[in-house]
Amino acid sequence: MIIQIAQGHQPPPNPDGVTVVIDVIRAFTTSFYAFRGGASRILPVPDPQAAFALRERYPDALLAGEIDALPIEGFQFGNSPWEISQANVRGRTLIMRTTNGVTATLNARPCAALFVAALVNAAATARAIKKLVPEKVVLVASHPTGDEDVACAEYISHLLGGSGITQDEAIARTRNARAAQKFYAGTHPRLRAVDIDMAAQCEAEGFAMRVADDDELTIQALPA
Numbered sequence: 001m002i003i004q005i006a007q008g009h010q011p012p013p014n015p016d017g018v019t020v021v022i023d024v025i026r027a028f029t030t031s032f033y034a035f036r037g038g039a040s041r042i043l044p045v046p047d048p049q050a051a052f053a054l055r056e057r058y059p060d061a062l063l064a065g066e067i068d069a070l071p072i073e074g075f076q077f078g079n080s081p082w083e084i085s086q087a088n089v090r091g092r093t094l095i096m097r098t099t100n101g102v103t104a105t106l107n108a109r110p111c112a113a114l115f116v117a118a119l120v121n122a123a124a125t126a127r128a129i130k131k132l133v134p135e136k137v138v139l140v141a142s143h144p145t146g147d148e149d150v151a152c153a154e155y156i157s158h159l160l161g162g163s164g165i166t167q168d169e170a171i172a173r174t175r176n177a178r179a180a181q182k183f184y185a186g187t188h189p190r191l192r193a194v195d196i197d198m199a200a201q202c203e204a205e206g207f208a209m210r211v212a213d214d215d216e217l218t219i220q221a222l223p224a
């Protein structure tokens with residue numbers, strides 16, 4: 001298996017292989033906890049206007065996301081795993097806008113199979129990739145300059161049998177990442193340290209999250 005690690009909002013084309021877009025702080029940690037709470041699907045969108053327009057089509061949908069890490073006016077949730085874990089999202093569609101993870105996901109085609117992942121479901125993602133027996137895997141660290149998504153990519157690479165780092169190293173690099181520091185600073189009530197506690201966890205079981213091309217690009221939890 002060829003494993004390539006890329007970084008930023010423009011994943012390299014991978015028409016015959018598996019692409020994984022990674023966002024540890026916080027988009028796909030938030031997504032993981034939305035599915036754990038029973039959300040049925042997540043529809044990624046590029047901006048708030050697109051989110052409000054899509055909700056016209058799905059009036060029961062809930063809106064989650066951020067601009068500059070802060071909640072968006074008129075959205076029910078920030079891009080926060082803790083907020084989502086406290087809410088009742090069972091059976092609901094989420095429409096999500098975030099700066100890095102969602103943007104890179106919207107740009108990830110062409111690829112034969114597309115996953116989104118965070119550290120919390122790195123192991124489940126690696127298992128789901130292995131089942132597909134791909135010749136090539138592209139692991140995309142969606143933050144263009146941060147270290148947390150690169151660390152997760154290196155951990156998934158290790159789990160796939162390539163070179164990489166341990167779970168403990170990935171956790172430490174998440175906690176020490178530049179993007180994490182504003183959550184520890186206590187300068188805004190919606191930037192909570194608990195979001196980083198939730199992002200800096202690895203679950204041995206968990207579930208993978210796959211992106212399907214339905215009417216809209218749709219993120220779904222795969223059965224464990």
Ligand SMILES: O=C(O)[C@H](CS(=O)(=O)O)OP(=O)(O)O
Nearest residue numbers: 025026027069098099100101
């Ligand atoms: O809200 C987030 O956690 C980030 C923005 S930042 O890196 O913290 O400034 O968005 P995401 O798309 O989840 O990386």
Ligand SMILES: [Mg+2]
Nearest residue numbers: 023025026100
């Ligand atoms: Mg991020």
